[in-house]
Amino acid sequence: MDNLLEIRNLHASVGDKEILKGIDLVIRRGEVHAVMGPNGAGKSTLSAVLTGRPDLVVTQGSILYDGRDLLAMQPEERAWAGIFLSFQYPVEIPGVSITAFMKAAVNARRRASGLEELKPAEFLRLLKEKMAFVGMKPDFASRAVNEGFSGGEKKRNEIFQMAMLDPQFAILDETDSGLDVDALKIVASGVNALRSPEKSAIVITHYKRLLDYIVPDVVHVLKDGRIVKTGDRSLVEQIDRQGYEGLDG
């Protein structure tokens, strides 16, 4: 089966406000899709629905992931199935170290896959390798999750976690916002290193900048809860020149 993700006629609401108004989107294995659009279009809502954030209610439609009914799965089950979200606003967890947090995450996924938990030495080796991969200093492992992190450190921490969990399907929700060019390059190289014929990703962004480094196969424009245009990477250039005005399909 070539399709990793199939979204059909997806409608979703927060409270009584409908945000997604009929999304159809198919992502094949190995593809990177960019989702662009103005503020309030529903981009982050889409990422939240895919990962099962509990305040969102899907009112119509379906999502198949790897042939499974994604909407019937708990957030942690989606992670075990290989879905990863790089949060637009990563959450601080004071008092819980990166090491403890990642150990819980990595081993939970291994248990769910019927694998043994990693031995402490194996886990530390993996941790060090991935920290080096995103250029984190040694004291990073003992810091509390995102507490007191700068904006750039938080985003890099998301990419670090992505590398640790090695997802099959990654969603990057405005991972470029608040990053300087150097941090952007680190993030992009982290993402590019994880590309493979089996893995797919959605890159949500306002700007062309990130897509210069993570080159998408397909580009969608989301406006007012609907995909109004789909094209190849040349669409990014067009948006960069003209903005979102006039892109109503």
Added chain:
Amino acid sequence: MLPGEALRLTFVKLPGLSVPVETEVLLAQCGCEADVAGLYLCEGDDRFSLKLNLRHEAGECRSRQLFKGMASGNARALFDGRVYVAHGAQKTVALQENHSLLLDAAASVESRPQLEIYADDVECSHGATVGSLDAQQQFYMQSRGIPREEALRLQKISFLSPVLERLPESLVNEVVSRL
């Protein structure tokens, strides 16, 4: 306490115990410090109260209180913390914080912070909060594959961590195993 002395005291109340605790700390000479903290875990039908009377009788003393409580089931927990600053105990610094996590609708926590101040050149503050577990932290952890129950436990550790940091490792392990 004598001039220049410092007291560092940490209370731990494990779940399954119903006890009233009453303590008085007296700062009777200039330049003393008292750093008092505690955590109380209440579950089932636990009844717990902590009454702390912290008295600044002499000037230029500092006191700090940090108490963290959790209640689930039908448990009831009360923090009754009084800071008394005597007439003439100038340059007193007294800080008090009490934070509670309410884990079930039938549980209850009560916080009664009291400041009684008879000197005019002092710095005193108190803060109390009662909250529940944070839904955003919960989702963040679950999205990383951490099962709901384990995520709840990590959140409790996170909440208690400023007090846990003061304890020896064996006691930290004991507390964490009871969450």
